[in-house]
Amino acid sequence: MGTSTPSGVFVAVAWAKGRTEMQAGRRRFTRREVLGLGLLGAAAFALPLERSARTKFGDQLEKLPPPFGAELPIPKPLPPTRASATTDFYNITMKKGTASIIPGLPTPIWGYNGQFPGPMISARKGRRVSMTVTNDLPENTALHMHGAYVDGDSDGYPEDKMPPGGAKTYVFPNRQNARTQWFHDHVAHHTATNVYKGLAGLYLIGDEFEDNLPLPKGQFDVPLVVQDRLFHADGRFLYPFEADDHSTNGVEGDVILVNGKPWPKMTVANRSYRLRILNGSNARVYGLALSNGQPLTVIGSEGGLLERPVRVRSLPISPGERYEVVVNFAGVPVGTGPESRVTLENLRADEETTREIMRFDVARRASDDSTVPAVLRPAKDQIDDTHQPCVEADAVRTRTWVFKRTGGFWTVNGKIWDARRVDARPREGDVEVWEFVNNGGGWIHPIHPHLVNFKILTRNGRPPHPWESGYKETVFLDGNDRVRVLIKFPKVPIEGTPGPYARKFPIHCHHIEHEDHDMMAQFEVSGAA
Structure with a gap:
């Protein structure tokens, strides 16, 4: 993110917490001390947190590259050894x-x-x-x-x-x-x-x-890894916190990268493209939309194809989430002028430099034999080892996971990460309802349990957003969200002789600084009864 100076140069800022633990006369406790002394939640240990303190850095890159100057690199598969x-x-x-x-x-x-x-x-x-x-x-x-x-x-x-x-x-x-x-x-x-x-x-x-589906394929099937970074003046990544600084609310950069390039452009034909979008940022949430107002057709999320496509004007995507969309440029004039350019925008931008993500330049004509079927992958074809049919009435229990700031740490149910503690013990084949709660006001928490896929039952007492209708393994909790999900625990696919972690899996916030400090718990899946 950035703010505009009178000269038009953008000065980057990062979201940070006022580092009260480091003030004179106050010592910052380590995780080991917190775990050993049981300090979490103690009134004497409660620390104030500034939601949006901004920090400028003396050797930060000020002259940012102009948007749309770099061509979008297209990843190619790595050949196996x-x-x-x-x-x-x-x-x-x-x-x-x-x-x-x-x-x-x-x-x-x-x-x-x-x-x-x-x-x-x-x-x-x-x-x-x-x-x-x-x-x-x-x-x-x-x-x-x-x-x-x-x-x-x-x-x-x-x-x-x-x-x-x-x-x-x-x-x-x-x-x-x-x-x-x-x-x-x-x-x-x-x-x-x-x-x-x-x-x-x-x-x-x-x-x-x-x-066998008639979706865009080959060169028209394009992965987009969206990230953001701050930079030092000499081009190095600028990470403004110590690795063990649990005071931070994360880093949001002033340079948006797609496939490793800042605000790139992609030359496209006047036809449909499949875009596989990953939010690979540490902390930033994006609100994806096209500058010409045309819809994004959502066809998939983390668990693969939806049963039916969903057309949206904007699409929120939090760290760790993936959405697959089809964009049809057939209605955009082919050429080199402004009318032939479509920008992928960020409707959740906080500063000018983060309002644009990349640009599509419609510069050539091409035939298009692709279509988006009215039914993508019906329920019977969704079934796999992690997609087992179940309904809420099958649930044997409900577990609640509360994600909040407690005692200077990011916590799950008031506790920080402790590898010695197991927080849930479901069995293979069990169906459970897990309720994810964010009562932290303006904080955001993308929640990711390992191993499983799930279906969202309700979001704040209402049906999930249409684009969340498929199988998920990361769910976005905005401020004060409460999301209930349905999980059927699969058989753990143990390879060879089980090691010490074979049946243990984390659940954590994918706002990665929250995960590190220490918004992570774990569950252990035992064999079927």
């Missing part, structure tokens, strides 16, 4: 690299294979992926495949740390329907900084059912 009859094998190294983001200024990054954004893996339903990941970075890491149906040993459990020089093999059975996933770092208390430095990549699952 080798393949067998059942499995694709990948060797990936987390290492330092350099990205070209701000013209003329190199940006040091941490990336999978040294790339920013990371590589894209294209998988198929029913075909396993074995990913051996080596950590060539100076910090602990843990890879989480966001949305994967895996056992806890391959889930990127926050305490399953890969030390510098270490390696780990993750196995993904890919028994889900076609969908858009992503992978990113998930190590306890350092996820925000590691993801901000670049540790994130795309993972697409395809299947025969989706192949």
Whole structure:
């Protein structure tokens, strides 16, 4: 985000908390002290929090690149290292690299294979992926495949740390329907900084059912990874907080990146495109809309295709969420002038530099044999290992999860992350209603339970938004939202000999600074009764 100075130069700002813990005469408590002394919730430990304190940084990049000067890079699938009859094998190294983001200024990054954004893996339903990941970075890491149906040993459990020089093999059975996933770092208390430095990549699952639909394909099926960053004057990413600073409400940058480029443009034809949109930002929520007022046709969310398409004028997307939309440029004049340009806008922008995300330039004609069917994936074809039919009457219990600021930390049910504590113990095959509550006023919390997909039952006592009708694994809680979801716990797909985390899975806020400090709990799924 940014504010305009009289000279027209944008000065970046970040949302931060007034660091009262660091004021003279007051000591900041560590997580270990809070857990050991039971300080959470104590009146003496309660700390004031400023909702929107703004911080400027002395060596911050002031002359931002002009919007729409860079071409949108289109990710290409990473070829497997080798393949067998059942499995694709990948060797990936987390290492330092350099990205070209701000013209003329190199940006040091941490990336999978040294790339920013990371590589894209294209998988198929029913075909396993074995990913051996080596950590060539100076910090602990843990890879989480966001949305994967895996056992806890391959889930990127926050305490399953890969030390510098270490390696780990993750196995993904890919028994889900076609969908858009992503992978990113998930190590306890350092996820925000590691993801901000670049540790994130795309993972697409395809299947025969989706192949046979007349949706846009090939070059007309485009992933869009939307992120935001602050920059130092020399081009480095600017992360304004210490990794263990639990006073922060997160970082929102003044530069919007799509596929690693600032406010890019994409040259398109006057036909339909499928856009797979990931909000890969640490903290920013976007309100997506097109500048010419035409609708977005929502066809999918985290759990894959919806049963039926939904047309919307705007679409909120919080960190970790994915939505797939079809945009038809057939009604836009082909040319090079302003009338041929359509901007993807952010209706939730707080400053001028965050109001635009990217631009589509309709510059050529093309035939279009694609359509969006009235029925995309009917209920009987939605069924997979994580999409098992159930109704609310099948629920054996209801659990409530309250996400709020408590005692200077971000908490779940008044507690901070503690790997020794299990907060819920559902069984395989159980149906449960989980109620997610955000009573924190203006705070936002995108909630992500690992392993499961769910259906939203109600949002604030009413039906969910139409675009939320499909299977989800991340749900946006805006200020004072209360969302009830229905979960049928799948069989945990244990690979080989179970390790210490095989049946343990986190549930956390995907506002990543909240997750790190310490809005995360865990559940352990036992075998069926």
